[in-house]
Amino acid sequence: MNRLTAAVISAYHFVAGDAVILCGIAASFAIVGVLAHMGNIHGAGLGALMIAIVIVVLALSLQRERPR
């Protein structure tokens, strides 16, 4: 396997390795961006919302691995 193929596979695994995290983070940035643009939430509220969404995304991603 040449270096280019290895780099492409590595990039694929990085991006698609955990769809929940990828989609969750994209959604969290989009939601916070839209709210900031609309001016519904200001200042520290945006940061707190972002932290909360990131924690929920992490919990959802771990939920798949939790033994039942």
Next chain:
Amino acid sequence: MMSGQLWGVVVAAFLASLVEFVEAYTIVLVVGVTTNWRSALAGAGAAMVTLAVLVTALGTALVRLVPIDALRVGVGALLVLYGLRWLKKAILRYAGITALHDEEAIYEAELARMRERGEQHTQGLDPVGTATAFKSVLLEGIEVAFIVITFGAQASGVGAAALGAAAACVLVVGTGVLVRAPLERVPENTLKFVVGLMLTGFGTFWGGEGLGAAWPGQDAAIPVVIGTYLAASSLLVLWLKRGRTAARRTGIPAVVEDGAAR
């Protein structure tokens, strides 16, 4: 001889740049200790070259032409992505769902196998590690350039501001070299857990800043963000452990080999 006002610019630029250098060096240190130093230094070096080209080409126009908020959002999102994946793996290991590996024994065994085959052990460039170091140094470097240009322009002393920033850089890199060795002795999973927390924290902070969040206390909010993630991660470890205990009672094997959990 410098006037009192220019000394003020030196001190102000030193203190403001110190915060940015600490942030950039933290990420480089993290990549160096957990991936390899070649990738960390290659990323940091490439970022410094890019920054030098930008500053040389744009000069003081840099402040107007570089979309710093868009850069913060891009770098922040990628750091959160990278950090969360490390954090998830470390949490699964702490909860006992993924088996804890003796990394040193695995490394030594792999090295012995390579020697038997007559191969040389090389620490190649890791694309993700190099990119992480590059993005962080570039973003923080641009912020330092902004500080030097804006502080310097206010008192007609760009040179004095640059002197303050250079002193901060020397102090941070010098301190970083001293703390490198003790960090390399920290157990592998603990290190990955801390790194995951830090990357996620920095990514959230920068991403939030880029999107318009006003963090209370500005850069002083970073330890609070990281602390919040630490508390949440500790609760998630407990939650997973409870699930594992319940699964044991029902006879379902709860531990999987590392790599199965992504």
